[in-house]
Amino acid sequence: MLRIEHLTKVYPNGTVALKDVSFQVQDGEFLAVIGLSGSGKSTLLRCINRLIEPTSGKIFWNDVDITAASSADMRNIRRQIGFIFQQFNLVKRSTVLTNVLSGRLGYTNPWASLVNYFSRVDHQRAVKNLERLGLEDKAHVRADSLSGGQQQRVGIARALMQEPKLILADEPVASLDPVLSHSILKYLEQLNKGDKMTVLCSLHFLDLVHRYATRAIALKAGELVFEGLPVEIDDARFKEIYGKEAERVSIV
Amino acid sequence: MSRPSSKNPNLAGLLALAVPGLGHLYLGLWTRGLVIFVTTLTLAYVVSWALESFKIALLALAGVNVSWLWAPFGAFWLWNVLDAYRRAQQRAAPRLWGFLLPALIVYVIAWQVTDVNLQRLVTRFGDAKIILSAIVQPDLFARDQVSQIGGAPIWVPCSEPPQPPLETGYSGYPVRLDKSCATVGETVTIFGEGFVPGATGNLHWLSFEGANEAQIRAGGQAVAVTVDPDGRFQQSFPVPTFAGLEGLDPQNPLLHSVEARFTQEVGAYHPSENFGDLIGKISQEPPPQVLVQLGLVSADALMPTPLLGDIFETIAIGLMATLFSIVIAVPISFLGAHNLMARVPGGNAIYYAARAIFNITRSIDTLIWGIIVVIWVGLGSFAGVIALTIHSVAALAKLFSEEIEHIDEGPVEAITATGGNLLQVIRYAVFPQIVPPFLAYALLRWDINMRAATVVGFVAGGGIGFFVIETVRKGGYAQYAAALWVVAIVIMAVDYLSARWRKQILEGETRISSEPPKAWYRTFKGWAYAVGLSIAFVVSWNLAQIDLRKMFDPGPTFGKVVSDFITIDTSPPVLAAVIKQLLITVFQALLATTLGAIVAIPFSFLAARNLMSRTRLSSAIYNVARFILNFLRSIEALLYVAIFVFWVGIGPFAGMLALAVTTFALIGKLFSEAIENIDAGPLEAVTATGATRIQTIMYAVIPQIIPPWISYAIYQWDINIRIATIIGLAGGAGIGLLFINYAGQLQYHKAGTVVLAIVIVVTLMDFVSAKIRQKLV
């Protein structure tokens, strides 16, 4: 279970990106995080695995306080939390296989991994995950030779190498076209339903939220303005979250 | 931004009249005002300097010496007034004059300061021909020479009665004369047999007892003798007056002799001695110690041993310097990366210091470093390696740190998110991003270092540079020409390989096979490369005479050198001398750029693939043009200086011409690439209207290439100033000459002034040229 308590983040330049945000995520949920651009979605997700240091507040992961963890503990916590990025964040010049294997670094001996040594088991695991995402024939090509959708699948495979219990996905489909968006979210749905992983996913399009999420929260200028079921977001709520001018657009 | 229309034109004009540029400042045109102000100031200084130091544009008016260049200077001042006035009315004065007037002043001065003397180019063309013919016949291959001499005695003059015939042929080759005696002017015929068919030679007269000799001439020309196909010859000649110098007394005739001398090249061409010096030879040498100790050969036996020539020493210098500079530049480049240093306490200060050191070190040419290093470790290849390494470390570290600054933070975040520690983040997110660009820059640097290695011997000793000064000093132009050819071939190969490998590294192979690539140690190719590289390393280490101990045992004067260098001499006479040579250098570079660019303009069209691929003839011309550019480009300006020193004499003109040749080649390549990169759309459109080739060029090509060309020309001027700072080391005058003079007289504090001046000018030009080019694009 993930519990966020009074989380606040102020950037060094004074921007208040999160203001006293508290909520809980039960195991097995698919929680959508919505909100305007700049509302603090990325900041929230990055605070959870401390890619960004929170200014104040606490984050409990299975009753362990992440915000108080030492850097050695962080390594253990992070490897249980997979992160999927909007810009994929692959090492473009490395091969797909190396990118996927790098998801295992939290488990491997740092010195062995320096010479690019991964155990046979890890290799088998990588191949299995690539197969699962339909990329088995791409293992030895350079990451930048793949299409956007394929690159995001590599990103998912990399996260799966961690055998995570929680997946944080920061707008995983914002750089992709509608058809690909569904294919990527279906993989996340599979991980959520089939593998019982908890998913926290920020999304832009409301119909994607309706289609995939079991619950949703909304941020507005760093504050939590909604917490509930996707179906509860009616037109009035929508205007409240996105502002008066907003129009609901749908995606295929 | 203020609105110029609200300002008073008369006031703007008045202000501009009072102080050039002030009118523009008043209008809020800051940059323009500043540029005009600085230009006016500079022009004023240069005009009075030119009059004082060189009496340039001297005009004696009523007994007072003035420069007529004050006229265009005044015109420029007036132009500035007009421009300010008009701009206040939101119009502009014709721009052209704003460029033309300063250009006129600058070129008039540059022309005379650089001692341009076109007449000398023509009157001494005979000398140029000697060099040019050496260049097309470099001394690399030769045939064996056989000399044959046959002589016969003769009495001078005849006695009464004539002497009996003499024994013929005293030197192995049977030669006889038709007379046993003769007097001066009498015609004698010489016969011979058994000589090499087709050989040509001359006749020599040896006086009594062979004490004196002279070539036999007839009608003002040496008498030539040719051997016929059966090895015989026959030639008549007059007895020279020289034969009578010791008396013509019939009572006391003297015995003289006539010799026919032939030298003939025989057999096949084989590598000449010069080839051996330059490239290498197999020589019989004592065996290596190891083999003797193993008892495989006896100590006094001789073994055929390959001895590598100066070009390999040069290659080794370039290679070792590149290796050393990579090893040093990689760690220190982290100090110059802002994104990393910003995270460390005090990092910003380190960052600025590191960047400043990189830039200063880079702006001092390798050869200048060479002169300093020689004082440290002594003459030799190793000094060359160190000089190259110093410059190269700075240049590479700058590029490397910029590359580190530009890494994508995404993967860093992603690897951190998987739980990787700092080491793993560096290994998996930073490393893969920086290694390929680092390698590419290192390869580029290898290319640059190889070129520098061909000239570093001018000051450091060793390699081709040293070979060139030695041969030129001895007047061995055919040997010098051979060096140019060898350098051109090696550098063209390096240029090609470096570009090709860089492309491979940056584009990478995107493999599509599902098989994992084999580790290098499992492939034959991998081992071949590993073994080859190791051998190259060991051989280069030896050839470049790397001796790290020398670095810790500096020459006795080195401490004084360093302290003198830092206590810079700023006394007025030194400053005046430095400024004078610096201005000469800048003007030299300006003229060379202009000259090279003017020649390159028409030529670059011939070297543009898109214009020259229509017919087979034109693509043949294209290939020849490209080859000429590549060939000339691969030889450093310093190596050309000897040609022009021989042609027009030592001095700034020779240096300028040498610089112009490299400019032509470098800029010709850039110009033709600019043509190749033009947008084909307008080209098609104009062709479609039925325009001729010339019209197409005028209307579709020229408008597209002018801006990049100007930008390249300015860039080249910047580069040329750097080269011009060392052109004096080979007899091309300028600041480099001043530097070696000071260094040679052990006046290192003055040499320090020179170095500081170079750093300032090069940095300033770098900045100005970058700014102008930014404006143009």
Ligand SMILES: Nc1ncnc2c1ncn2[C@@H]1O[C@H](COP(=O)(O)OP(=O)(O)OP(=O)(O)O)[C@@H](O)[C@H]1O
């Ligand atoms: N490194 C930073 N330094 C300062 N301010 C930042 C930084 N990163 C983000 N911000 C600011 O914090 C606020 C929240 O940003 P955040 O990226 O979390 O929003 P978001 O909801 O993810 O937006 P988007 O949908 O555009 O990704 C914004 O106002 C942003 O400008």
Ligand SMILES: [Mg+2]
């Ligand atoms: Mg975001």
